[in-house]
Amino acid sequence: MTTGAERFRLLAMFVANRAVEIAETRPGEPSYTNGEVIFVASGRSADEQRREVLLQSALLGGGSLDPRVTASLRARPRLTRRYLSLEGRRVLAELADRLPLAAALRPDDQPATMTAGESLEKARGRTKVEEAPEWFGVIRPSRLLPTTSAEHGASPTRRDLHTQIDQLEAADDEDEDDEDGRPSERSKILKLFESPVSAVESLADYFRKLLGSARSPGNEDVGGHLQVRAGRRARAVGSNARPLPTRIRFTDDASPGAAVGVAGALFPEWDVHNNRYRPDWCRVVDFDLTDAADVSTGGVIHDDVLRRRLSRIGLGPKTLRRRPDGDDLDIEALIDLFVDLRSGHSPAEHVYSERRQLERNLGVLILLDASGSATDTDADGLAVHEHQRRAAATMVVTLEELGDRVAFYAFRSHGRHSVQLPAIKTFGQRFGALGRARLNQLQPSGYTRLGAGIRGAGEILKAQAGTPNRLLVVLSDGFPYDDGYEGRYAEADTHKALEELRTDGVACLCLSIGAATDTEALERVFGSAGHASAPNLAVLSPHMDELFLGALGELAAPQALTSQAAPARAAR
Amino acid sequence: MLTNHQPGVAEKHSEAPFYRPVADEADVFRAAARRGLPVLLKGPTGCGKTRFVEAMAHDLGRELITVAGHEDMTSADLVGRFLLKGSETVWVDGPLTRAAREGAIFYLDEVVEARQDTTVVIHPLADHRRELPVDRLGTTVPAAPGFLLVISYNPGYQSVLKNLKESTRQRFIALELDFPPAAIETEVVAHEAGIDLATARTLVTLGDAIRNLDGSGLREVSSTRMLILAGGLVAEGLSLRRAVQAAVVEALSDDADVVYALGELADAILPRT
Numbered sequence: 001m002t003t004g005a006e007r008f009r010l011l012a013m014f015v016a017n018r019a020v021e022i023a024e025t026r027p028g029e030p031s032y033t034n035g036e037v038i039f040v041a042s043g044r045s046a047d048e049q050r051r052e053v054l055l056q057s058a059l060l061g062g063g064s065l066d067p068r069v070t071a072s073l074r075a076r077p078r079l080t081r082r083y084l085s086l087e088g089r090r091v092l093a094e095l096a097d098r099l100p101l102a103a104a105l106r107p108d109d110q111p112a113t114m115t116a117g118e119s120l121e122k123a124r125g126r127t128k129v130e131e132a133p134e135w136f137g138v139i140r141p142s143r144l145l146p147t148t149s150a151e152h153g154a155s156p157t158r159r160d161l162h163t164q165i166d167q168l169e170a171a172d173d174e175d176e177d178d179e180d181g182r183p184s185e186r187s188k189i190l191k192l193f194e195s196p197v198s199a200v201e202s203l204a205d206y207f208r209k210l211l212g213s214a215r216s217p218g219n220e221d222v223g224g225h226l227q228v229r230a231g232r233r234a235r236a237v238g239s240n241a242r243p244l245p246t247r248i249r250f251t252d253d254a255s256p257g258a259a260v261g262v263a264g265a266l267f268p269e270w271d272v273h274n275n276r277y278r279p280d281w282c283r284v285v286d287f288d289l290t291d292a293a294d295v296s297t298g299g300v301i302h303d304d305v306l307r308r309r310l311s312r313i314g315l316g317p318k319t320l321r322r323r324p325d326g327d328d329l330d331i332e333a334l335i336d337l338f339v340d341l342r343s344g345h346s347p348a349e350h351v352y353s354e355r356r357q358l359e360r361n362l363g364v365l366i367l368l369d370a371s372g373s374a375t376d377t378d379a380d381g382l383a384v385h386e387h388q389r390r391a392a393a394t395m396v397v398t399l400e401e402l403g404d405r406v407a408f409y410a411f412r413s414h415g416r417h418s419v420q421l422p423a424i425k426t427f428g429q430r431f432g433a434l435g436r437a438r439l440n441q442l443q444p445s446g447y448t449r450l451g452a453g454i455r456g457a458g459e460i461l462k463a464q465a466g467t468p469n470r471l472l473v474v475l476s477d478g479f480p481y482d483d484g485y486e487g488r489y490a491e492a493d494t495h496k497a498l499e500e501l502r503t504d505g506v507a508c509l510c511l512s513i514g515a516a517t518d519t520e521a522l523e524r525v526f527g528s529a530g531h532a533s534a535p536n537l538a539v540l541s542p543h544m545d546e547l548f549l550g551a552l553g554e555l556a557a558p559q560a561l562t563s564q565a566a567p568a569r570a571a572r
Numbered sequence: 573m574l575t576n577h578q579p580g581v582a583e584k585h586s587e588a589p590f591y592r593p594v595a596d597e598a599d600v601f602r603a604a605a606r607r608g609l610p611v612l613l614k615g616p617t618g619c620g621k622t623r624f625v626e627a628m629a630h631d632l633g634r635e636l637i638t639v640a641g642h643e644d645m646t647s648a649d650l651v652g653r654f655l656l657k658g659s660e661t662v663w664v665d666g667p668l669t670r671a672a673r674e675g676a677i678f679y680l681d682e683v684v685e686a687r688q689d690t691t692v693v694i695h696p697l698a699d700h701r702r703e704l705p706v707d708r709l710g711t712t713v714p715a716a717p718g719f720l721l722v723i724s725y726n727p728g729y730q731s732v733l734k735n736l737k738e739s740t741r742q743r744f745i746a747l748e749l750d751f752p753p754a755a756i757e758t759e760v761v762a763h764e765a766g767i768d769l770a771t772a773r774t775l776v777t778l779g780d781a782i783r784n785l786d787g788s789g790l791r792e793v794s795s796t797r798m799l800i801l802a803g804g805l806v807a808e809g810l811s812l813r814r815a816v817q818a819a820v821v822e823a824l825s826d827d828a829d830v831v832y833a834l835g836e837l838a839d840a841i842l843p844r845t
Contacts, residue, residue: 006829006833007829007832007833007835007836008833008836009833010782010785010830010833010834010836010837011833011836011837011840013785014781014784014785014837014840014841015840017784050836054840098777098841099840099841100840100841100842100843100844101839101840101841101844102840103844104844319644331648331653331655332646332648332653334656335653335654335655335656335661338656338661339654339661342661
């Protein structure tokens with residue numbers, strides 16, 4: 001059910017012939033409009049609000065609130081009232097021809113005037129003008145926003161599409177009076193190329209670049225978008241430039257580190273106090289957990305709610321051809337089979353086609369906080385770490401079953417020189433019993449250098465997920481803390497790391513499960529949409545699709561597939 | 573059943589379909605048909621693209637073969653395939669091959685719905701070669717003199733992912749169709765739905781009002797087809813308001829807010845009872 005006056009929006013847009021919003025006034029105030037929003041008196045019945053909307057939008061559509069007219073109404077309440085009374089009748093009468101509703105609502109008497117100018121003349125005069133009914137509301141000349149025809153909402157007029165010479169000359173005059181800084185030097189010929197029509201804009205840009213008269217920084221158009229990109233190698237970068245991670249090469253006696261699954265890089269860290277990056281600050285190492293683990297201890301709780309919720313995300317239909325069974329004959333394959341049979345071969349009889357919802361394009365990396373603080377226990381004697389571990393295992397199993405690309409890393413740190421990302425499951429591995437056992441043997445230790453962990457995990461996700469939609473799920477119990485890494489500094493660095501990831505097209509979500517401590521810091525860092533906390537996973541499961549979609553929705557659009565890792569799903 | 577994979581519907585028309593030309597589109601089409609130039613029709617959904625082709629085919633006295641594009645369409649669906657008959661494989665022409673052999677008008681509706689690698693099979697037919705290579709037979713089918721290729725698509729609602737390949741697009745002459753002006757649309761709605769002109773005019777006024785809403789949050793606007801549907805309901809004895817609610821308001825949006833807002837607009841524009 002639509003509450004309030006919003007339901008009249010389309011009606012108002014039709015009558016006013018431009019995009020308007022509807023809102024309610026504060027109680028007791030009469031209805032009015034500022035040109036973009038029509039305010040209707042609150043607490044009235046729908047019928048009363050409807051006629052208020054109709055009148056105010058008719059004033060907009062009928063040209064009664066033209067700035068040339070309303071300028072002379074300022075600070076003259078009596079004149080404004082008389083003008084409203086005349087104009088209200090006029091526009092309603094005009095509208096009555098094409099809108100039966102207006103015909104039904106308008107006052108019975110004939111309008112005394114034919115145009116807005118005439119109404120203004122008459123309002124200025126001394127003839128008796130009937131009082132406006134109360135539902136006419138008021139005109140508030142001071143509240144009317146200065147609208148130009150080029151603004152959104154109004155349809156473009158011939159003048160907008162025309163090359164704007166006259167308007168630019170007016171702007172030129174302003175430039176000359178402009179006292180701060182020199183006005184940008186742009187020749188008038190170049191201005192001829194400027195036009196609000198976007199197709200021409202690139203041409204104008206091109207000419208400006210060609211002739212070397214770039215825009216001055218302060219003169220950006222409204223909504224102008226300045227891209228900072230450099231194709232050239234710069235000798236010195238600004239302090240705000242993000243240093244790239246420096247790869248560390250590991251070598252064993254025989255084989256390079258990559259062969260045994262060890263990789264690492266020196267990551268930068270954001271120093272909020274000096275407002276710059278510290279390049280090559282944190283050594284982040286990711287490696288496979290290879291401990292021999294007792295397989296018998298591995299058990300994962302299945303969460304059907306979670307499975308149902310997550311199965312809705314990122315699904316598209318896909319037709320599978322040449323299947324051993326299915327609901328339709330794949331005629332191509334059938335013909336080929338028979339052709340082969342006739343010519344003496346006997347291939348496998350894969351002649352069915354199947355249409356299934358399994359085109360998944362989500363890559364998830366779950367980053368589990370394995371620091372010492374996670375050993376705090378809750379009322380039941382279960383450590384926070386235990387809660388998070390179970391939740392993480394459940395999520396990994398669920399996502400893997402659904403066919404998403406999923407990796408599972410833990411993280412902990414001992415100062416900036418040792419940030420560890422032990423891999424419990426990489427993107428390529430299956431989360432088998434061995435993986436689960438390894439997870440259960442993972443002992444929490446160390447501290448939480450969250451920013452470095454996020455950067456390291458983000459690199460892995462970007463390089464190995466191979467999907468257009470990528471999501472980093474951080475399971476953490478609270479405050480980032482490490483040697484020389486706390487408070488505002490830690491928060492700012494973590495925030496910066498998340499910002500970097502989002503820029504690179506990776507969504508981030510933080511879940512605090514079982515944490516008794518307050519998670520305000522995490523919520524500050526991740527934002528309220530990107531963070532959720534609950535005593536256990538089952539509480540969050542029903543909302544998990546919203547959480548995932550919310551995090552993914554923060555990215556403007558899925559990024560193009562940039563990874564070298566091809567999704568290993570072609571065979572399925 | 574093999575018929576599941578028969579593409580689209582191939583149909584013949586005998587009675588003259590009603591089409592009311594708006595501008596010179598019929599002349600352009602006839603000129604293109606005389607030269608055998610392929611035609612691309614653009615326009616919003618329900619503005620009469622298909623009807624236009626039907627009328628033109630009837631006018632030119634040629635058979636019309638219609639195929640609706642869909643994502644699963646393969647080139648074999650267009651060109652043809654071997655089928656099993658008894659103990660032999662028999663070649664069966666696809667609709668495109670048949671049209672090329674018989675000199676019919678081949679109309680590929682919603683061409684962007686088909687995958688781009690499928691639609692390239694029409695390329696040799698769409699340029700000066702006017703022939704269709706059938707690689708499975710190892711032959712080339714030259715297009716009969718009357719053959720004409722017509723494709724249509726709706727530039728509005730398709731996503732950026734689904735667009736026409738530039739190399740496909742450049743082979744066609746393009747005709748842009750839009751909703752007809754109010755006077756003509758009134759005539760069309762009255763004729764098609766079988767209602768009087770006054771009711772049709774009211775429906776067209778409402779349709780125009782919805783089309784001109786700027787930033788209304790509607791993905792599609794009220795099409796001529798939609799207005800004809802509403803008119804049909806009126807002709808069946810429903811009240812105008814109810815018919816509009818069913819055929820236009822509820823059909824345009826699932827969003828309760830938008831439905832209410834459209835209802836308010838309809839209330840305002842339709843005659844008071």
